[in-house]
Amino acid sequence: MESFEFFNPTRIIFGRGTEKKIGEILKGDKIGKVLFVYGKSAIKKIGLYDTVVSSLKENGIEFVEHSGVKPNPVLSHTKEGIEKAKDYKVDAVLAVGGGSVIDEGKTIAVGVKNNRDIWDFFKRNIEIKKALPVYVILTVAATGSEMNGFAVITNEETQEKLSISSEYIFPKVSILNPELTFSVSAQYQAYAAVDAIAHVIEHYLSGSYCPKLQSRFIEGLIKSIMETTEIILKEPKNYNARAEFMWSATVALNGLARLGIKGGGFPNHMIAHALGALYDLPHGACLSIVIPAWMRWYLDKNLPQFERFARNIFNSDKAEEGIENLKSWFKKIGSPVSLKDAGILYKDIDMIAENAYNIAIVWQMEKTYTKQVLTEILKKADD
Amino acid sequence: MESFEFFNPTRIIFGRGTEKKIGEILKGDKIGKVLFVYGKSAIKKIGLYDTVVSSLKENGIEFVEHSGVKPNPVLSHTKEGIEKAKDYKVDAVLAVGGGSVIDEGKTIAVGVKNNRDIWDFFKRNIEIKKALPVYVILTVAATGSEMNGFAVITNEETQEKLSISSEYIFPKVSILNPELTFSVSAQYQAYAAVDAIAHVIEHYLSGSYCPKLQSRFIEGLIKSIMETTEIILKEPKNYNARAEFMWSATVALNGLARLGIKGGGFPNHMIAHALGALYDLPHGACLSIVIPAWMRWYLDKNLPQFERFARNIFNSDKAEEGIENLKSWFKKIGSPVSLKDAGILYKDIDMIAENAYNIAIVWQMEKTYTKQVLTEILKKADD
Numbered sequence: 111m112e113s114f115e116f117f118n119p120t121r122i123i124f125g126r127g128t129e130k131k132i133g134e135i136l137k138g139d140k141i142g143k144v145l146f147v148y149g150k151s152a153i154k155k156i157g158l159y160d161t162v163v164s165s166l167k168e169n170g171i172e173f174v175e176h177s178g179v180k181p182n183p184v185l186s187h188t189k190e191g192i193e194k195a196k197d198y199k200v201d202a203v204l205a206v207g208g209g210s211v212i213d214e215g216k217t218i219a220v221g222v223k224n225n226r227d228i229w230d231f232f233k234r235n236i237e238i239k240k241a242l243p244v245y246v247i248l249t250v251a252a253t254g255s256e257m258n259g260f261a262v263i264t265n266e267e268t269q270e271k272l273s274i275s276s277e278y279i280f281p282k283v284s285i286l287n288p289e290l291t292f293s294v295s296a297q298y299q300a301y302a303a304v305d306a307i308a309h310v311i312e313h314y315l316s317g318s319y320c321p322k323l324q325s326r327f328i329e330g331l332i333k334s335i336m337e338t339t340e341i342i343l344k345e346p347k348n349y350n351a352r353a354e355f356m357w358s359a360t361v362a363l364n365g366l367a368r369l370g371i372k373g374g375g376f377p378n379h380m381i382a383h384a385l386g387a388l389y390d391l392p393h394g395a396c397l398s399i400v401i402p403a404w405m406r407w408y409l410d411k412n413l414p415q416f417e418r419f420a421r422n423i424f425n426s427d428k429a430e431e432g433i434e435n436l437k438s439w440f441k442k443i444g445s446p447v448s449l450k451d452a453g454i455l456y457k458d459i460d461m462i463a464e465n466a467y468n469i470a471i472v473w474q475m476e477k478t479y480t481k482q483v484l485t486e487i488l489k490k491a492d493d
Numbered sequence: 494m495e496s497f498e499f500f501n502p503t504r505i506i507f508g509r510g511t512e513k514k515i516g517e518i519l520k521g522d523k524i525g526k527v528l529f530v531y532g533k534s535a536i537k538k539i540g541l542y543d544t545v546v547s548s549l550k551e552n553g554i555e556f557v558e559h560s561g562v563k564p565n566p567v568l569s570h571t572k573e574g575i576e577k578a579k580d581y582k583v584d585a586v587l588a589v590g591g592g593s594v595i596d597e598g599k600t601i602a603v604g605v606k607n608n609r610d611i612w613d614f615f616k617r618n619i620e621i622k623k624a625l626p627v628y629v630i631l632t633v634a635a636t637g638s639e640m641n642g643f644a645v646i647t648n649e650e651t652q653e654k655l656s657i658s659s660e661y662i663f664p665k666v667s668i669l670n671p672e673l674t675f676s677v678s679a680q681y682q683a684y685a686a687v688d689a690i691a692h693v694i695e696h697y698l699s700g701s702y703c704p705k706l707q708s709r710f711i712e713g714l715i716k717s718i719m720e721t722t723e724i725i726l727k728e729p730k731n732y733n734a735r736a737e738f739m740w741s742a743t744v745a746l747n748g749l750a751r752l753g754i755k756g757g758g759f760p761n762h763m764i765a766h767a768l769g770a771l772y773d774l775p776h777g778a779c780l781s782i783v784i785p786a787w788m789r790w791y792l793d794k795n796l797p798q799f800e801r802f803a804r805n806i807f808n809s810d811k812a813e814e815g816i817e818n819l820k821s822w823f824k825k826i827g828s829p830v831s832l833k834d835a836g837i838l839y840k841d842i843d844m845i846a847e848n849a850y851n852i853a854i855v856w857q858m859e860k861t862y863t864k865q866v867l868t869e870i871l872k873k874a875d876d
Binding site: 123321353 | 494495496497498499500501502503504505506507508509511671704705706709710712713714716717720732733736737740741744749752753
């Protein structure tokens with residue numbers, strides 16, 4: 111079992127109606143003014159905007175709005191948020207939305223407290239030593255950003271999608287009310303399921319030693335994610351299914367799942383980020399294209415764990431069937447499983463491999479993931 | 494799925510040789526003087542005492558020793574620790590040992606900062622609002638105290654074994670080196686396994702709704718605890734088995750396992766605490782006596798979950814077989830499974846029920862666990 115350090119100080123408040131507590135929570139933490147970060151109209155449609163504003167006003171919390179966060183949050187908009195937060199001297203960031211809103215909120219929180227180009231932190235792995243506190247009300251369960259120290263931003267000028275990681279960007283409090291996800295569309299639920307599975311499957315399959323405890327934990331998460339997604343697609347307002355999915359997606363990337371696993375990494379995310387940067391495709395869609403291809407390529411490098419996966423998730427004795435069944439399931443729930451499905455041309459593969467290779471360099475994975483290997487994997491995503 | 498709040502700020506440092514970092518960690522946190530709490534000679538035998546002292550000295554950390562903590566830590570010794578910590582004006586508590594040492598250390602940390610009889614906090618559920626920071630080096634994996642906000646102390650005068658619960662007593666840092674548990678005896682490993690299983694099985698079986706995610710997580714923990722214990726009993730120095738067991742025991746009671754479970758409680762711990770207070774039996778031994786009896790009594794109140802347990806842990810279709818197989822396994826690893834096994838007389842049952850009932854009142858479980866019910870359960874522990 112590999113040595114590790116684990117620390118996760120985010121406070122989770124989970125359940126019906128919990129979003130109403132936001133003003134009281136901020137007041138309790140002596141926060142006087144927040145930057146209220148959100149996307150477009152989704153939080154207004156479900157009445158959440160009004161609930162948040164009421165709760166803030168009732169508790170005397172001032173707020174400045176920063177809306178219009180894109181599904182793949184972009185650097186230019188993030189920089190606008192940083193300037194706004196500085197101008198209005200906010201004490202904290204309140205991110206109300208899904209992973210994109212949270213990631214942009216976290217990045218703003220870093221930008222406000224550090225007088226340097228924010229992109230430096232992404233590009234050069236510079237250590238983050240301070241940030242404003244971040245509070246979250248989650249409306250899309252998928253990325254796990256509500257309980258981790260990661261943020262992903264796309265630099266639309268350079269077409270780079272990169273991430274930061276720091277203990278200073280764990281949200282202080284994250285409010286998770288499954289009812290707020292009732293309106294997440296079938297399409298986005300599918301992408302969310304792919305993303306959550308990707309978060310646990312990467313180290314599980316790519317590590318050279320996975321403690322059985324962790325294998326079992328991860329398999330339990332995958333089964334719950336699949337089961338609850340199937341229920342949600344039929345019954346979008348099934349509270350228990352939404353709740354179990356929501357908590358599964360959070361736990362999938364709060365650091366627990368990969369503890370003690372030796373080696374491994376996020377190669378699928380790496381390639382998916384390249385697709386996201388180049389085509390502005392939803393993150394889950396990128397992952398469902400990449401994962402089956404990567405699995406085919408990696409299969410014989412870790413056969414026993416692939417066999418375990420096939421057996422415990424799909425009740426199959428053949429490792430290959432595990433891969434094909436997962437691919438079929440992605441397809442069934444409505445997520446693309448090939449470059450063609452997403453309208454990406456075969457001739458683009460070189461360009462995608464080039465972009466992914468640049469991420470591999472930043473992530474220090476370029477020795478394994480050479481341009482040639484990346485091309486080989488991407489070609490397996492073309493059927 | 495039940496609403497919940499989750500918060501666990503303990504930093505875990507897990508792996509070989511990690512205990513050497515203690516001085517550096519304390520120095521980094523600007524701690525100048527600690528109360529060094531430990532048991533008897535165990536930490537000296539394995540060289541840990543010397544390692545800790547060296548690390549403290551190298552980093553200029555002063556320390557005052559408070560040794561002699563008993564396996565069921567007692568109030569009188571805890572009070573001595575509080576006085577010592579006050580006299581020497583320590584900044585933190587360093588607990589080096591198993592759950593008993595940590596629990597006494599946590600209680601001392603509360604006592605130093607609150608000028609009132611420490612037993613009041615146990616007896617009357619008084620809210621704890623401050624405590625010294627607690628640092629831990631774990632030498633026996635079992636209770637999970639290294640990553641939670643609980644502490645259990647026995648008042649030997651009144652024969653009461655009660656607990657406190659507070660966010661202020663989560664250890665700030667817990668160092669977990671599986672090698673430090675190599676010398677834990679087969680007997681104590683058995684008790685440890687029972688305790689860790691008890692921590693997850695209680696809510697799993699007694700809750701009225703258990704999300705599948707949580708059932709799967711708990712079943713994975715139970716399987717890993719059983720598997721690794723069997724390896725450890727044969728190969729005490731098997732690092733991976735000790736490591737997986739250690740982390741399983743920590744996760745079993747760090748708050749995660751019972752999130753979202755509706756209802757449920759710790760009835761087995763309640764009765765086991767009564768046995769512990771009256772007979773000074775090891776906690777795990779008390780639990781292995783109580784659990785099969787309680788399961789027999791509770792079986793028809795939550796049959797589907799007992800069936801699930803039998804199926805997923807023992808591959809059996811019959812709920813009753815799940816209970817009997819668990820009892821046999823406890824016996825096989827060397828933990829007592831009846832009052833007789835522990836030399837407790839049938840005529841003592843009334844007295845034990847009386848003691849347990851008093852805990853039930855403090856825990857607000859006395860409506861279900863009347864003296865009559867407790868007697869009925871205890872009688873099932875007499876074969």
